[in-house]
Amino acid sequence: MNLSKSKYKQYWQCPKMLWMDTYQKEWEKQDANAEQRLKEGREVGALARGIFGEYVETISYTTDGRLDLDSLLKNTQKYLAQGKENICEAAFVYQHCYCAVDILHRTEQGYDIYEVKASTSLEEEYIVECAYQKWVVENAGIHVGKVFVVYINNQYVRNGEVDLHQLLKIQEVTDFLSPYLVSMDEKVKKAIQYISKKEEPQMDIGAQCFKPDLCTYWDYCSKGLPKPNIFDLYRMQKRKAVNFYEKGIVTFSDILEKKIALNSIQQKQVHAEVFHLPTHVNKNGIKTFLNQLSYPLYFLDFESFQTYIPLYDGIKPYQQVPFQYSLHYIEKENGVLQHKEFLADENEDPRRTLAEQLIKDIPPHACVLAYNKSFECMIIKQLAETFFDLKKQLLNIRRKIYDLLDVFRDGFVYDQAMNGSLSIKSVLPAMFPNHPELNYHNLDDVHNGTEATATFLSLKSLEKSKRDELRRSLLAYCHLDTLAMVRLWQRLQELVQST
Template sequence: MLWLKINKPEEEIINDFDKATMEKGTEVGKIAQKYFNNAVDVTILTNNKPNLLKMIENTQNEITKGSTVICEASFEYDDLFCSVDILKKEKNGWAIYEVKSSTYDTKVDKKVELYFEDIAFQKYILKKRGINITNTYLMQINKDYVFDGNLNIHKLFVVSDVTEKVLKVEEDIFYNLNEAKQIFNQKQEPNVDLSINCDSPYKCGFWKYCSNHLPSPSVFDIYNLYFKNKINFYKNDLISYTDLKNSNVITNKIQLRQIDYYLNNKKTYVNKTKINEFLDTLTYPLYFLDFETVMPIVPKYVGSKPYDQIPFQYSLHYIEKKGGKLKHKEFLAKTGEDPREALAKQLCEDIPKNVCVLAYYKSFECSRIKELAKQFPLLKDHLLNIESNIKDLIIPFKNGYYYNKAMGGSFSIKSVLPAIFPNDPKLNYDNLQQVQNGTDAMTVFSNLEKMNPTDQKIARNNLLEYCKLDTYAMVKIWQEL
């Protein structure tokens, strides 16, 4: 990956969710600076990009001036560069504070081990520059922090002393850096095969580039198959659908159907009996519900925690009787306000008790409604009644009652809809403006307060159109069944 990042950066694909995560990470880093008194940020931007030389110069100036807390402290040694999130003066030296937007957990997994390596790398460069590092710390989000209306920075973060853990990986840094330099200086692309590292602890952005030699579809497109199993099959030359069929290693009925329908160019599998059994569980009036949510790392609303899913919008299509007209209702929170109570009240007004509600992957909607019921006791009875009557439209697809080969290995609504209606522009999310997926909706809603009135009006309309398509898509899928 290192060679590709240097020599073919254009091949890296960073999805919208990862971009949003990186932006949130930057936000958390800025907030973490308030944890310390007299913090000085040495960041300098030139054309919206960090000016590394200026930042190195600023860091040295702040050390000379006697600053005790330097944020984004930057150093260079032997063509290596690092920026320390927070460098704090201690009695006999300096302490490194590495800030992460992840939540604190006592369990140390592969991702946390990478944090230790990052810190050890910084420590190596700083020591080479004559900076004595006495302690190293990891700052992470406290997942149990409850916002009471006033942000408490010291409760928001958990600060862990990782000095000993960093020492354990420190001795490997020199050898890892030498290896990295060799890769850096290679003119020819290294021959590295696909492995479990492509997906763990993070999915690599160069996956599409590195896997372009695979047939399409391949073992990596099989539904509900663990990545480690896909890699094992790949390593044993079980790559194409033909390989998998001939080897008899696939035994799951839905996976076998996926292979069979592709190899034999079959169009659609329909188990009418099972589908009718599912449809018989639905009654009129019939409602189709979809939520959109935001997940603030730093909680904004009283009673919420970091990364809580906060519903701010819903779309509701409904049909009151068999053969009745399709109607629509919707809710989108006012900009800048806590959306939860207004949304919960409106939902109770829009959906009567004891009616059938359809959602796609209902556990999401059910969880949000249960959370609202806990937050607003006066609405609890009505909300829990709605939740108890929600049916899941994904069942016919997830359970294999309906399959179209165009779905490939995914039964998400974004895969099922175009497979059933491939030529309907009204059902194409790509034709929407500004908001085409849940991550877009989350980002746009979060940025509404920063927009001027004209842009805000356009953005709100785009949010409504996106959420409306989600429930209209459910209606069309139900009608197809």
């Protein structure tokens, strides 16, 4: 069995991705959220098994913990012979192709296929997977009536026990499959031939590297490009970058030579790289921004989690739920830097307690700074909509939030070391190179928002000593986020005052 559903999808996106995954998987580079997505996918798949009532599973494992594919196939045939109505992970093989159907549902006309996804929308890649499964199952001798995709209804709001039929959306895709089933025999044959060749195929980078998702082998396939290149340009759409690349516009020097239209940040990025310019500083712009601020000045950062199953009443799937914040603050000009923080009890809905504490910690007349304030504003708005009695105080805080990102987004400061990124994780080391106090790598356990989310959600299952250790790590991480804002604000003041 050389080809599976996931491998066929790889071939559909890019044949070389399939080859790399077969022969050079060590080059794969997953993004930080990949493991969480896989986990959620498995959990949603398990949850969806009950949508038609009783079901049987074919799942079986070998003694060393791997899926026992032979047993899956045998169990599937056994349950088919028994006339089971719902078979989960129904496994089929045809020639060198294998698939396991999330839910095979018996009807009067035969069997319907249900493909389950932890997504909140129907994507083309799911249609591709469904077409492959239909082709395999029918060639294995089963009549397939209809095909459906099951995914998360992001408009569902939890109220009491989770309502599975409201949480999950079921959409028929049978009529969408025809274009993807055309010449399927030939497509599958070519895919199998492709992975039969041990010599690395020569394929240039292109649109297939980014659609539907960034290929996990992008770093390998693009390693021959000069650095930086057109794909590193600030907020450059991948489609446009590919178009420029195919026209031979690759380096930043090429961009200048061809007089490509650039926005303000892109211009600064390209000029800084090509001409090795010092840090660009617009003192008047910085001064205008700083003059908006007043004391007491508070620096705010939230950490949040999101889950496909809402954990608490009043929450939608994948809604951001704040569980932590850090506040550095200065009461008056030349005042002492002070700090407050909040980290929720992992066993409770954190929202009410966090909102009440935030109101206590930020006085009504305070000026608040955030970095990329849209996130903080969104969190506060959701809290205000949830807790009507706190709405006035929360919205008062929200109205007084200024965005430190504006200084960099408006191009008042740009340094070559930012490499075209204005995230605080890029700006901070550019403004404070090799500064141990501001180095996220020096933290224990939690180094970014993804790790903070995963750490908080794991606390319930841990022994007290480990739980306490990780809570300290969470506090240290969020503390650094707001300390970073303080240091950036101080550096902006220094730049304005310098001659």
